[in-house]
Amino acid sequence: MAAASFARLSSLSFSSRDGIKTPRKPKVFRPIRASSSSPPIELRFDPKKVECLLDSVKWDEKGLAVAIAQNVDTGAILMQGFANREALAATISSQKATFYSRSRSSLWTKGETSMNFINVKDIFLDCDRDSIVYLGKPDGPTCHTGAETCYYSSVADLLEEPQTKKERLASTTLYSLESTIFQRKAEIETTQNGKPSWTKKLLSNEQLLCSKILEEAGELVQTLKENEDKSRTASEMGDLLYHCLVLLGLKDVKVEEVLEILRKRFSQSGIEEKRSRLTKNHFL
Amino acid sequence: MAAASFARLSSLSFSSRDGIKTPRKPKVFRPIRASSSSPPIELRFDPKKVECLLDSVKWDEKGLAVAIAQNVDTGAILMQGFANREALAATISSQKATFYSRSRSSLWTKGETSMNFINVKDIFLDCDRDSIVYLGKPDGPTCHTGAETCYYSSVADLLEEPQTKKERLASTTLYSLESTIFQRKAEIETTQNGKPSWTKKLLSNEQLLCSKILEEAGELVQTLKENEDKSRTASEMGDLLYHCLVLLGLKDVKVEEVLEILRKRFSQSGIEEKRSRLTKNHFL
Numbered sequence: 001m002a003a004a005s006f007a008r009l010s011s012l013s014f015s016s017r018d019g020i021k022t023p024r025k026p027k028v029f030r031p032i033r034a035s036s037s038s039p040p041i042e043l044r045f046d047p048k049k050v051e052c053l054l055d056s057v058k059w060d061e062k063g064l065a066v067a068i069a070q071n072v073d074t075g076a077i078l079m080q081g082f083a084n085r086e087a088l089a090a091t092i093s094s095q096k097a098t099f100y101s102r103s104r105s106s107l108w109t110k111g112e113t114s115m116n117f118i119n120v121k122d123i124f125l126d127c128d129r130d131s132i133v134y135l136g137k138p139d140g141p142t143c144h145t146g147a148e149t150c151y152y153s154s155v156a157d158l159l160e161e162p163q164t165k166k167e168r169l170a171s172t173t174l175y176s177l178e179s180t181i182f183q184r185k186a187e188i189e190t191t192q193n194g195k196p197s198w199t200k201k202l203l204s205n206e207q208l209l210c211s212k213i214l215e216e217a218g219e220l221v222q223t224l225k226e227n228e229d230k231s232r233t234a235s236e237m238g239d240l241l242y243h244c245l246v247l248l249g250l251k252d253v254k255v256e257e258v259l260e261i262l263r264k265r266f267s268q269s270g271i272e273e274k275r276s277r278l279t280k281n282h283f284l
Numbered sequence: 285m286a287a288a289s290f291a292r293l294s295s296l297s298f299s300s301r302d303g304i305k306t307p308r309k310p311k312v313f314r315p316i317r318a319s320s321s322s323p324p325i326e327l328r329f330d331p332k333k334v335e336c337l338l339d340s341v342k343w344d345e346k347g348l349a350v351a352i353a354q355n356v357d358t359g360a361i362l363m364q365g366f367a368n369r370e371a372l373a374a375t376i377s378s379q380k381a382t383f384y385s386r387s388r389s390s391l392w393t394k395g396e397t398s399m400n401f402i403n404v405k406d407i408f409l410d411c412d413r414d415s416i417v418y419l420g421k422p423d424g425p426t427c428h429t430g431a432e433t434c435y436y437s438s439v440a441d442l443l444e445e446p447q448t449k450k451e452r453l454a455s456t457t458l459y460s461l462e463s464t465i466f467q468r469k470a471e472i473e474t475t476q477n478g479k480p481s482w483t484k485k486l487l488s489n490e491q492l493l494c495s496k497i498l499e500e501a502g503e504l505v506q507t508l509k510e511n512e513d514k515s516r517t518a519s520e521m522g523d524l525l526y527h528c529l530v531l532l533g534l535k536d537v538k539v540e541e542v543l544e545i546l547r548k549r550f551s552q553s554g555i556e557e558k559r560s561r562l563t564k565n566h567f568l
Contacts, residue, residue, distance in 0.1 A: 075359020
């Protein structure tokens, strides 16, 4: 391990067992501002263990490994870069996603210019130890273009309509559905023609939407009471979730906000666990 | 583009506008078996457009780009490899996540040995065009170790307890919560000591759980009826979602199953859109 990064880690302020203490600035990495979504707490792990961990990574011939930043709440892949030993060490200590810029040949903390840091909650290595996932909460859009993530060019779209330059974020099922619902809401607000879809009907009729949510909750519960097949449970949960997403859309609430609330209530994993130890959670 | 891979693409059977036709095997890539989660349909895009797209990727000095496979329903990062032109072309045509194996210097379709293919629903390029996301549905565990994904080594765990070799999949909020609920369920089944947590109480009392779900659904609906602040809506949705997750746990239903149902009902995006055009979806 490079002496510089070792010194950096050992300069930090907490032992790995101490839980939360008053944050003290590290000698080398200074958070430019407090993140909106997590306090600038630095953790000190045992330097020997950190060195051992950094040794266990299979750095390539250039001393790099792929590093992928993922939104801890939505699962969206925010960006992909490369990390060297120092970048991973810096991410562990500062909890800000840090990469090695191959073009500038230097460390680069995402957000150091834009202030859109990615606040890392946990880090995972893959089975081969040559690929890293930074699981974190972004302070704002990750892409330098202002897009939420760097992945907004769909190959299917590009092959079908390369001229239109349509942009569409890579979205998993829940967020594709959310996005469609928000789109339907916008359509209702701008145009009113043709036979409205069920989603538009729900968006236009609060009473209908509310009664559907209660009805679907009743049907979900019924699958437990009546000991129905688990496929019925999955299907009824799908119905309930869809109708709830319409309500969220109507209230301009994103699923990400709901998940952030749940994470803050329940999170017991990874680096965050250290914090929660002082505030014992008997709920779960 | 290499002549071989170009020939491969042009040998496929569908025009990009035709929607679904009877699948015909490509000349070079033969799906080893039909995937459980999607039929072995091959799509033919305009070969010129495919070549143009492949030209637009910024392949590195070895002709490679990072390729990340992500579960389209859960958002879990399944694995990361590298793709060359031929691997990306093969993925576009076969809809099976295909990589370039640097150790074997050959194309490698994930699943060709294990049968655990990743059925690609859409592909995204990043803003720099040097990183690729394969958004797909895995047929089974992705990792060669049998783990669901390759990312099961938490840096936080490794630094705290490197001896224990505890494995924990990289999970985003919803799936961390799901995992904890399943864990509590297992604990109830094996041991019964100490004061049970709220989750355990719910798991042990179906009537309580059912009444809580109906109550929380009512409170969510109330935030719309009473025009309450959107933060109330997010919080009530969090409550409802948590209690629903407990019910799913009790019925042994995974959130992934629910999302798969929703995707199949609603999916209108990417490569899948081609299919849905023939079965018009007026629901959304």
